[in-house]
Amino acid sequence: MSDDALQDEIAFVEDGRRVALTLDEELYPRDAILGAAYLFVDRAWVFLSRPGDRQVxxxxxxxxxxxxxxxxxLAGEFANELLNQVLRVRIGESTGRIREYYMARAFFSTTTQSSIDQLLAELDEEELADDDLEISVPWDTPEPAADTPDEGPAVGDEEPPRA
Structure with a gap:
């Protein structure tokens, strides 16, 4: 589709309650028509039909x-938005391959994988490192000594004498 192919003015028909525009899909891609229509759903009821081959x-x-x-x-605003959407479709088509390239580089980059491998190797080294003090119990949960006799209840824990 060339720049000369776009019409100078989009013809529309109004009947007092609604306005209708007939668009050629050779000039305005279907994605552009749908994109422009979507942006108008908050202000107007939008009806799409196909009166002829390659026409919307x-x-x-x-x-x-x-x-x-x-x-x-409203018809003028729709026509302007339609041109905006045509431009978006064209830019999307012309830059699609470079976007795909950058996405592939971002997802399948070897530097990311090597840094992950490096971090995993560091974690393995930390896990395999010997504990010089051979502390097997965390400091906050001490085990009672086995050779210490049970001293009974602490002071204040005793039951009061019964009368």
């Missing part, structure tokens, strides 16, 4: 009360 009819019916000038403005 877009009917916009505002959600609020409207007049002829507002319908014309």
């Amino acid at each position: 009819e877009v009917r916009l019916k505002p959600k609020g009360d409207t007049d002829s000038a507002a319908l014309e403005a």
Whole structure:
């Protein structure tokens, strides 16, 4: 699709309550038409139909009360957004391969894998390192000594004498 192929003005038909635009898919890709229509769903009811081969009819019916000038403005805004979406589609097509390349580099980079391998090796070395003090019990949970006799309850833990 060349730049000269886009029309100077998009023709529309209004009937007082809604406006209709018939678009040629040779000039405006379907993704661009759908993208522009999506951006108008908050302001107008959007109806799409196919009146002919490679043609899409877009009917916009505002959600609020409207007049002829507002319908014309709505059609103009839709036409502008349609051109914006056509540009987005073209840029997406022309830069798609480089985006895929960068994504592949980001996901399958060898430097990331080697740094992960290095970190895993460091963890293995720490686990295999000998404990010089041979402490097998953490300091906060001491085991009672086996050769110390049980001294009974601590002071204040005794039961009061019964009368």
